[in-house]
Amino acid sequence: MSYRSMEWNDDVSQSGLSLPQAQQVIYNFLLDIVKAWPPEDVLDEFRHLFIQHIDSVSSQTLPALHVILFSNDEVEFRNTIKRCCYILVNNWEVARQFDYIQALVNLFDDPLLQRRTLSPTLKRLRHWLSNFVACQDFQDLKLFAARLVGDRTINRPGEWVNRYTSYLLVPQYVNEANPIEQRQAARALSHRLKDQFKFDLAMYTAYSQSAIPPRQSIKNPTALGDSTLRLIKAMVAKRGDFSYRNLSRLFLEQTRNTSYVNFKANLPKYLLYTVNANPIARQIDSHLRAKLKHPLH
Structure with missing residues (x-):
């Protein structure tokens, strides 16, 4: 031609x-x-x-x-x-x-x-x-x-943009001024990256605490250390008969008619309920309370 x-x-x-x-x-x-x-x-x-x-x-x-x-x-x-x-x-x-x-x-x-x-x-x-x-x-x-x-x-350790691209894509798919093709593509990729990250993190946390070594090396998909990941895992785990879903419902019921000041005072207790005996949790509690005392928070 x-x-x-x-x-x-x-x-x-x-x-x-x-x-x-x-x-x-x-x-x-x-x-x-x-x-x-x-x-x-x-x-x-x-x-x-x-x-x-x-x-x-x-x-x-x-x-x-x-x-x-x-x-x-x-x-x-x-x-x-x-x-x-x-x-x-x-x-x-x-x-x-x-x-x-x-x-x-x-x-x-x-x-x-x-x-x-x-x-x-x-x-x-x-x-x-x-x-x-x-x-x-x-x-x-x-x-x-x-x-x-x-x-x-995907999600190679040490590469910040790779770990957080799913969130960087959000402005592209929520901006209605962008063409529909861009919004669809950005939404699909963002969701796929989030799902992949969750899978990689679940695999890593499972094998990192297992006595049986995995067949192949599994890398930490986050920038967090193993001790921090264990703390987070403890925070989202069940404690007795209380899952975080039940705890959240209970917390909302207890604070429904309370003042904003009391709500802020009780919020750290709820957030750190499952790890309140951990020394790191006490540091987080102190930091949260200091922030919540600020009149703009």
């Missing part, structure tokens, strides 16, 4: 598309091909459209991009490119084709985007793409891609 670079010239007037219609043309095209084509070919089409700015297999996508560029609205362009990225990300994440998500991010490192041009179309496109790469939206995309590619080494 031969490709040719295009200027907007008469494309905008001939297309007859409004800005939302032009955006939808590109979204629909990417949705169609990401479900039917090999990821390598999808990446090529994305590169042709946004990076190289040449004809693709669709006769509608490049004129549609010209409509977006000619609208001279960089915010709408950024929303468009972001949603296009997450259309691909969401589908590849579901298919567990994680490496292609990183390959998509890598497309924005193409030296072509820094090349000077006399074309007003290309100049605006490359300038807006450079601004997109420098903004928080692209950093969010990079975080998402890096975490997925690192899925084979």
